[in-house]
Amino acid sequence: MVERRLTREPFQHIVGTQEFHGLTLRCDSRALVPRPETEGLVDAVLGLELPPGAVVADLGTGSGCIVVALAVRQPGLRLLGLDRSADALALARENVALHGVEDRVELAAGDFAAPPEAWLGRCSAVVSNPPYVTEAEWSGLAPEVRVHDPKAALVPGPSGLEAYRALAPAARGLLVPGGTLALELGAGQADDVRVIVERNGFERIEIRPDLRGIPRVLSARIPAVGNDDEDER
Template structure:
């Protein structure tokens, strides 16, 4: 079978994708590449952020610069971004706010908060867990250790979904399988205001986070949250949906030792582990999604970089048509799309 591989639009392109600094994924970036460890370098594992220089207190930007240097020495791939987010969180301000008060000295309480945030980051904890927030498609989401950190790569799946659900006023019926913190469900509901979205997850803890997000965003009336196993739930609802979107576990079990420390040791393994070949859940969901779609309906799946051919074959075996592989902005195969025949 010939696989269609579609190149991404340029960074900053359509549907709200914003170009990101090289460090953006480090607050919870792609899980397929080991890009950082935070235990080495510097002066051991303690978090002795600067308190004084001579007889003067450190200013906001001096502390940011010092932390950025410390994280860079420890191999963090986005030291400046991480430093700004950590200091902003400790001071209760935004990254822009740091520059507004760039020359203000830190109080002792502020220095203590900065030291605690730095201690946690040095231990490999994702920035998003420390701050409790992550932006996804310009939506601010609450996150913690109960859910995966939303990643920029998943915005490629959302972009494909919006291309398929082009009519913004249509009453689309959409399912988000493996919703986690509710990122995909919330963004679809926000940008397709007549749509009805069902968000599924097997984890009650993850659904509690998703519920907090959709409620805070004013979307609770149009996003239904359901604790259910995706394949079985879809199979029981034939020809019911215009789109099924799924970011399922796709990391092969044997790949875990090679993951980033922040992923391997901090994020929920159940949301990552896709079995021996990474396709255990995808293999179950594809035929169920094919049955649940209405004629002409759209299936979008996030995948691992080496899984495109296998997932396209699964779609074809389920009777779906026009399977295609979409690359992310790093040039890696990241999303498979297909449709039910009209």
């Protein structure tokens, strides 16, 4: 194990697990190692206090950390997880089974720009920790990340904003009227992502910092049908 670590293989790949939101998850080179910042996305959805039976979609589910944590922490929720990586989905299935939440988590292969038609208009919330690292940032990352995390989980394109542009309109199509979108942000991306979600018709935008004070989780709502203020009464 020490020899593997000396080659800069991540500790989590060597031991095969990572803790996320107080849960032990399987972890290996098939998907991104879950990060503590991403727990803020889980907390943002739990804070919505959605009613039993509400559906939440996770675009780019990777190891399944977000859907598993939400399924365990709020047993009334139904979760949908989408990823275009077959490897990541296989790991997500293992984590869903490990925590015994198969009956409430549905996983599907596909691009988050075109989620399954059966999911459209069903979701009270859509969450995503999309790839947001720029090509330039990626070349400067530590070997633990650059060599061992899948590049497609980190880099969406040269600007780092390509995934937000692709998934914002798709999220709108998935949400019920008044539904909430919660996105993890890369450092320094808050203003750009705010503009992207506003251009896609989202409103009531809130941005929360992570434990280091970096703006990290953006949440926004689509208008409720008929009366924008209806859900506040």
